[in-house]
Amino acid sequence: MKNTNPNSIEGIALKRSCVRPDYIELGEDTAGASHVYRTFDETVLGVQNGELVQRFDLNGRSVDEYVKFVRDEVDDRDWADHHYYADDENPFEVLARIIKTGVSA
Secondary structure, three states, X not given: OXXXXXXXXXXXXXOOXXXXXXXXXXEEEOOOOEXXXXXXXXXXXXXXXXXXXXXXXXXXXXXXXXXXXXXXXXXXXXXEEEOOOOOOOOHHHHHHHHHHHOOOX
């Protein structure tokens, strides 16, 4: 989700010239793995049961592409609880879905 507020996490993650946190929590998938965007080396780490289970190098792709990849392309996985929404997701529709289902993804 693109945001014009320069202090929002989404805005910081999208604008590479801003000072941004070293780690941005993306959320947890339906298999129970937590996904964390490590901004200083442009990787996403998957952690499950306290152990690193995946390291994904973005290689020039955006974190939005990764979020959409987990949501749309990975078999038998989706976001169970995510904190970072891709640029193609309407925040109002997401909020309505959360209210209706009690689940963020």
